[in-house]
Amino acid sequence: MKVEEKILIYLDTCTLMDVLEMKRGNLCSQYLLKLIGKEKNLSGSISAFTVMEFIDTIQELTWEQAEVMLRGYTTKQIRSQSVRKSLDQSELEKTHMRVLEFIEKRGGSIRYKYLSEEKAWKGAIQLLSKGNLSAPDAVHLATALETGCDALATSDREFAESMNAMAKSGLSIYAIYCDRNKDQVDFEKCLKSVFDEILKKRKKFEEKPSVDLRKVFSGLGIEFGSKEEMMRIIKEYEGGLLESDDTD
Numbered sequence: 001m002k003v004e005e006k007i008l009i010y011l012d013t014c015t016l017m018d019v020l021e022m023k024r025g026n027l028c029s030q031y032l033l034k035l036i037g038k039e040k041n042l043s044g045s046i047s048a049f050t051v052m053e054f055i056d057t058i059q060e061l062t063w064e065q066a067e068v069m070l071r072g073y074t075t076k077q078i079r080s081q082s083v084r085k086s087l088d089q090s091e092l093e094k095t096h097m098r099v100l101e102f103i104e105k106r107g108g109s110i111r112y113k114y115l116s117e118e119k120a121w122k123g124a125i126q127l128l129s130k131g132n133l134s135a136p137d138a139v140h141l142a143t144a145l146e147t148g149c150d151a152l153a154t155s156d157r158e159f160a161e162s163m164n165a166m167a168k169s170g171l172s173i174y175a176i177y178c179d180r181n182k183d184q185v186d187f188e189k190c191l192k193s194v195f196d197e198i199l200k201k202r203k204k205f206e207e208k209p210s211v212d213l214r215k216v217f218s219g220l221g222i223e224f225g226s227k228e229e230m231m232r233i234i235k236e237y238e239g240g241l242l243e244s245d246d247t248d
Contacts, residue, residue, distance in 0.1 A: 001188055003041040005199055010045045010144035011110070012137075012154035013053040015178055020054075020102050021061070026155050028178035028187040035191075037109045044110040047143045051099060053136065058095040113147035115139065120146040131166040132158070144173055150198045151176050174198060 009032075018029030036044040103110055115121060124142035127133055133141065137159050144152045153176040154160055160177035167175070174194050179187070 001035060001039075001191065003035075003039045003195060005202070006041045006043070007151070007195060007198055008043050008045055008147075008149045009036065009176065010047075010113070010140065010147075010149040010152040010173075011050065012140055012152065012156060012159065013050050013057065014155045015153050016046070016050070016054055016102070017057055018155050018178065018180075020058070020098075024180070026178055026180040027184055028180065028182055029153075029155050031184050031187060032153055032176070032178060032191070033106070037106055042109075044106070045113045045144070045147065045149050046103070046110055047113050047115060047140070049115070049136070049139050049143065051103070054099045055096055058099060059092065062091060062095055113143055113149075115143040115146055117146070127166075130169065130171075131162040133162050134159075137162070141173070149173060151194055153178055155180060 011033075015029045015032070018024050018026035019033045033044070036042050115124065120142055123145065124138045127138040127141055128135065137156070141152060141163070151174040152163065155178040157177065157179070160175045163171060163173070163175035174197060176191065176194055182190070
């Protein structure tokens, strides 16, 4: 699959887990990560929050596996005590290194992005009132919006459905649903459709920038340093991450 222009995709934690834990059987997530590593115009994005969730999930899986092997616990028993997980220092360090090595092996194809400014954190809170999102999902989505990502990839069906519903109200970022029930051929068609929509929207804007939005930004005291900066700011605005000073 050939990607003609640069596209940045934010990777939800569950998408990375699908690749690290191959037994989860999600071929779509695995294909997407391979494509990101292969195509020079395609880049992946993660946040510090992604890494934290990633490590926490691996630690929980490590603890669960140990409980099954040592105590013969059932799944129900494990879930009832999961908040009490207790790994020794060696196990904690191993899970931490496993995650970092997984990311480092992908070289420059996966970049770190950060949700840093106060307004962006306010935007994450606002997103909770705009869609059926969990708090972690709102942080992921706000980070993707603030850092100018074109799409967000997730294997969480509810997250993807919430994003699609929010798109009807102007959400500017596309959802890529890594459906474990799809084969590679069907998933490629879905990816191509999303990529085509991204490039179509980008081209339309570049040919005819919105005069109204420029006036709004001027009123907020925002100036465009470049075309890329202009696109990033407009994504933030459409995603509800920018507020006028009188609303603070």
